[in-house]
Amino acid sequence: MKPENIQVVAALYKFVKLPDFADKRDPLLSYCQEQGVKGTILLAQEGINGTIAGSRQAIDSVLWFLRTDPRLADLEYKESHAETPPFERMKVRLKPEIVTLGLPEIDPNEQVGTYVSPQEWNDLISDPEVTVIDTRNDYEVNIGTFQGAENPQTGSFREFPDYVLRHLDPTKHKKVALFCTGGIRCEKASSFMLAQGFAEVYHLKGGILKYLEEVPAEKSLWEGECFVFDERVAVSHGLEKGSSERCFSCGYAISEEDKASDKYEEGISCAYCFDSLTEDKRVRQQKKWQHYQTQVANSKNRDVSNL
Template sequence: MNLVVATFYKFVPLPDFTEKQEPLLTFCKAQQVCGTILLAAEGINGTIAGSRSNIDAVLAYLRSDARLADLEAKESLTDNPPFERMKVRLKSEIVTLGVPFVNPNEQVGHYVTPQEWNQLIQDPEVILVDTRNDYEVAIGTFKGAQNPETESFRQFPDYVQQNLDPTKHRKVALFCTGGIRCEKATSYMLAQGFEEVYHLKGGILKYLEEVPPEESLWEGECFVFDQRVAVQHGLELGTHEMCANCGHPISEEDKASPQYEAGICCPFCFAELTPEKRTRQEARRKQRELHNRTLGSDSTPKKY
């Protein structure tokens, strides 16, 4: 049976966010929905998976709060459960930039729909910037996009300070997986004096869902933060898997490397694999193999 994976976020003042945690967690568990939802004073951010009817029930529950009545969700299908349990966490930010004065509830850049995106980013005056982390950019990005080479979103302000100038770069377009990072990044850039800042509404996922492959300017696959690892156009399952040791997405080319060992290491973490780490990874690999055997020979193994 296909499971629905729903990703959503909304910047909206939620001063009572701590009070919402337990009721929301209880409701999601009752619906047998798994995933993670983050709550903060600035809004909500989550990815959950479950049956069609149960996902609809959770989304209806969220939208019953007038502040979340227009909450939008991006959806895809998967055959394997992408999450093992349900978590509702309280945070200081629903996506961590680490700059206290940035408030997307007060100002953000111009939303650009997937249908309008191609025309914008082909404008020679537009600087196109990928706000995701380096390992995400490595497996796919938009043609001509700048890679800030960040390891976390917290480093994005430093990239802006060192590489972009509001007096020179008049038009800047930002994008990310689902729209949340680039939306917050536009708020930061406006506060830094940039005048024309744009961001892809719904992020890469919405673009891949709505823009036909023959019209697309996207190259590669899009990393997602669950056991699917990556998706392609139409939100079909991608070809990448995840290293069991470091969590880096790995391609078929990476798996052909002598530095790759299934369930143990990959070319991105081979140099840091100590004997102690190897021993731990070998034990975990045996546990996974035992678990897969107990599922039956006709079960589809998970990606690791």
């Protein structure tokens, strides 16, 4: 693919007080659509969060537009690339929170843990006195995480506070290191843990994506791939597209190793949904898979006929 056709994928967020967030929706949506940018941006009183994709010029234009608001002048973002558009449309949504913890009293604008750069992260998590916690969901952790990290086995970020209250103790876990995909969940999680009395709470600045971008593979303590919420499914070191795929049936990210399971059948099931697949569900799934394959074949035929 020609360089000018490569999609720039920008993951951005900032906790900042935006009492007028609802007024920003329509102008932002219109501007993004004018630039041909697609993706999702969330706006809330506590800040902004989103991932968008488009041409180099389009992404730069949207970032400029956002930064014209003085409160977002120092908005940071993480950038990767995709060969095809990873999103189908542009959405700007108004939310109570830009990342849903379900505890409105937790405000990262008031207090957060200590930021740790990717270059300093290895030393921190190699300290035996540090408890390293992956704040992502179980289906994300499944395809990759940091060496020695604890998996809270949550189905959503809302479950993280319960995990902390049940399994962690401020008097025993004196140093805690948190990480997530892009930095937003672990930043909010750090605010929650400080409110619970944990004294030393650290979180990876820029998240896993920044770490994979800046830390060479030969020095990395990351194992596997990093799940992303778009058509790429996962990325690896250097933010290259990973080998993981989505199960057509349940949407769970599956690795090459998962596909070797006896429970995996392309388009029908994987190890994570096989046990819940009744015979009726199997028949319906087979029909959906056949319909999907027909659509793909017809699309390819149309492309060939237009050459």
